Amino acid sequence: MEINPDHLSEKAKHDYKLVRDALENGNQKAYAELMDRYREPLFYMLLKMVNNKDDAEDLTLEAFGKAFNRLDQYTASFAFSTWLFKIASNNCIDFIRRKRMKVFSIDKTYEREEGNEITFELKSSTPDPEEKVMFKQEYQIMVDAIEKLKPRYKELIKLRYFDELSYEEISQTLNLPLGTVKAQLFRAREFVTAIFNKSKGN
Numbered sequence: 001m002e003i004n005p006d007h008l009s010e011k012a013k014h015d016y017k018l019v020r021d022a023l024e025n026g027n028q029k030a031y032a033e034l035m036d037r038y039r040e041p042l043f044y045m046l047l048k049m050v051n052n053k054d055d056a057e058d059l060t061l062e063a064f065g066k067a068f069n070r071l072d073q074y075t076a077s078f079a080f081s082t083w084l085f086k087i088a089s090n091n092c093i094d095f096i097r098r099k100r101m102k103v104f105s106i107d108k109t110y111e112r113e114e115g116n117e118i119t120f121e122l123k124s125s126t127p128d129p130e131e132k133v134m135f136k137q138e139y140q141i142m143v144d145a146i147e148k149l150k151p152r153y154k155e156l157i158k159l160r161y162f163d164e165l166s167y168e169e170i171s172q173t174l175n176l177p178l179g180t181v182k183a184q185l186f187r188a189r190e191f192v193t194a195i196f197n198k199s200k201g202n
Helices: 010-025 028-050 053-069 082-105 127-148 152-163 167-174 179-201
Strands: 109-111 115-118
Touching: 010 028, 010 082, 028 053, 028 082, 028 127, 053 115, 053 179, 127 152, 127 179, 152 167, 167 179
Parallel strands: none
Antiparallel strands: 109 115
């Protein structure tokens, strides 16, 4: 049962209307307006957390992608902005944890502030044969998904995630406005995720 949004602020009520319009009518303008309203504050919150502009840009797009994919789970018991920022912060915390794990060497000793030492004994990251097969299968599904994209989206994905160019570098390479690069990359990632999930039977 849907919760009555009367307790929300006027701004939150407007967000709620946009959410309903996006869900019930598939209105792309409603999605776009939600992004316009929160893209900048979300980006600056994430930038403070990761202290890296490109990472913050990627995490901002990921947050919107996850929120829009779960939009049917949102209820008016609290503001959409609260729900969105919670998704973004949780995703960012996971990203930071993964990044920190990469800098730890197996069985390396670190000195603590108290002067004593601590050793991290991490489980070997080498996949077993079954995991290798699974990874190879999923990698091929992902490659096939990218191949199904329109040429402009395929090129953006290649430049960003294979050549590891920044948004600014992609903008210069393709002679496109920075905003266009970001918007089209967001759409490209959505398409790849949808194709990938469909191919896996999710």
